Amino acid sequence: MAAKTAKTDEEALESLEEKPLLHDDARKLLPKVFWSVALIAVSATLITYNKYLIHPSRFPYPVMLVFLHMAGGSVLSTLLLLVAPRLFPALTDPDKKGHVDLHLVARVMPVGLAFVTSLILSNTAYQYASIPFLQMIKQSNVIIVFMLSLLLGLEQFRARLVFVLFGVMLATTLTVHGEVNFSLTGLLIQLLCNFAESSKVVMQGVLLSGALRLDPMSFVAVVSPLCGALLGGLILLQPRVHALSWIVLPAAETFRRCGLLLAGAGVRCLQLQSSKGLVPAVA
Secondary structure: OHHHHHHHHHHHHHHHHHHHHHHHHHHHHHHHHHHHHHHHHHHHHHHHHHHHHHOOOOOHHHHHHHHHHHHHHHHHHHHHHHOOHOOOOHOOOOOOOOOHHHHHHHHHHHHHHHHHHHHHHHHHOOOOOOOHHHHHHOOOOHHHHHHHHHOOOOOOOHHHHHHHHHHHHHHHHHHHHOOOOOOOOHHHHHHHHHHHHHHHHHHHHHHHOOOOOOOOOHHHHHHHHHHHHHHHHHHHHHHOOHHHHHOOOOOOHHHHHHHHHHHHHHHHHHHHHHHHHHHHHHO
């Protein structure tokens, strides 16, 4: 028995020597950790900077701010598509390539509308409430996503998951109750933002896994220009259409401080780049 045990131990040691699991796992894990940390850091920077920029004395124009972000994302995606087309298999790979036609635009447009709406509402909410308060309210997104997924038949009812979501809802409620500088306007705007963002997440999940099979990077390359074009059209029509009077546009002299706006667009580009790096690393 002792000899058999010793032989088994020797075989286990030989197996470990042939397959240095820790070394290989660490090497595979490093890109995931790097891009995850990069995405979190850049996203936090963008949130903080938007809060700073949306101040009434700087650039309190949420629609124009989102338009500039979409323009920056479109430019970055176009440059990456030209320099590294392999990052966009759904647009460049002959075996996976899809047709960018009116059918695709019709499928993507609702996602773009929800995305633009969530960004505008999110930036607007910064004018009324603090970042920690809004970020805690955002955690209720998981509840909305779960409910929408149940309604669409994308998720099955599980008691354990409902228990976890109840805990999230309770924590969110305590956050609202404990906020020192509570703003009902900020809360309502953020809740509307949560619904728009959750709708975007669900529709995006359906689109990425459906017949079109758009990979995440190709999805961003298609959605960003559409969102930019949509917002650009609204901005051009705003002086002529009374129904768009809620869109407040900056005066020409405001753009003289374009350094602040370019910095914000640059951070948005870094966020897109980090998310693009994270997708293949995790995959």
